[in-house]
Amino acid sequence: MARFVAHGALRMDAVVPKDMNAEAFGVLAAGIPAVPYGVPVAEAYPEGSFPRRILGLPEVAGALRSLVGPDPTVDHHFVHVREPRGGSAQPLHGDAIIDVRPDAFDVQLMYYPQDVTPEMGGTLSVPGSHLRRINETDIGRYQNLRGQSRLVCPAGTVVLLHHGIWHGGRRNDSDVVRYMFKIRLNPTVRQRLLWDTADLHDPGVAEELQRTFPWYEPATARLETYNRIMLWRALTGDDSFDLEYWATRVANRPGRSAV
Numbered sequence: 001m002a003r004f005v006a007h008g009a010l011r012m013d014a015v016v017p018k019d020m021n022a023e024a025f026g027v028l029a030a031g032i033p034a035v036p037y038g039v040p041v042a043e044a045y046p047e048g049s050f051p052r053r054i055l056g057l058p059e060v061a062g063a064l065r066s067l068v069g070p071d072p073t074v075d076h077h078f079v080h081v082r083e084p085r086g087g088s089a090q091p092l093h094g095d096a097i098i099d100v101r102p103d104a105f106d107v108q109l110m111y112y113p114q115d116v117t118p119e120m121g122g123t124l125s126v127p128g129s130h131l132r133r134i135n136e137t138d139i140g141r142y143q144n145l146r147g148q149s150r151l152v153c154p155a156g157t158v159v160l161l162h163h164g165i166w167h168g169g170r171r172n173d174s175d176v177v178r179y180m181f182k183i184r185l186n187p188t189v190r191q192r193l194l195w196d197t198a199d200l201h202d203p204g205v206a207e208e209l210q211r212t213f214p215w216y217e218p219a220t221a222r223l224e225t226y227n228r229i230m231l232w233r234a235l236t237g238d239d240s241f242d243l244e245y246w247a248t249r250v251a252n253r254p255g256r257s258a259v
């Protein structure tokens, strides 16, 4: 979980079985009809349907349970198709407007049914960008950032992203259609201690939360650490959690009640 709070992403390679990946091409090419915003998974996707089976895979279900909790609702879904040798790269963006929630987040599930090669223009994402708030394509003029991840993955890979991550589909320079199926999931419970917390006090947690990324400027990198402290407090319920006294120092206002 600390790694997700630092990176804003969890990648699970080839977790979808081969037979389902084979089936996906027909299902995605035909299109998956839109569902109303905010309906429970069971209502959006009947038992046995393709999206329901993806969400039910043990690795996927377990990771989602840890991140958004039980019974999330479906915000929306979309089949992203990038045509062979077609179009241009998408500008870097966040999928929505500025989202000021400090203590809740949505997860964007991205599923890739086929091997994604470098030529196929896999989804670009920027590790550690999710807590730096932007409005949609505000950051679209940045073509490449140091430390960015341009997805190259085996068939059946699922990536779970914090909703704030900066990302964009790249141009497909190959001869094959690239498919990606995205589902945005909203939590319906408070996201607090929802994962296996046996190692909550492991020194690796603080180490992970202090990770920096190559594109960070020295000054704003500090703010990212602060943002992560705040998210970690929300996720654990431990309002005294800190790294090097940063959050405690700026909350110290003797003689006044806490705000």
Ligand SMILES: O=C(O)CCC(=O)C(=O)O
Residues within 6 Å of the ligand: 080, 081, 082, 090, 095, 122, 123, 124, 167, 168, 169, 170, 180
């Ligand atoms: O095609 C992709 O890999 C990403 C698509 C995307 O992020 C979008 O359309 O919002």
Ligand SMILES: [Fe+2]
Residues within 6 Å of the ligand: 093, 094, 095, 167, 168
């Ligand atoms: Fe997007």
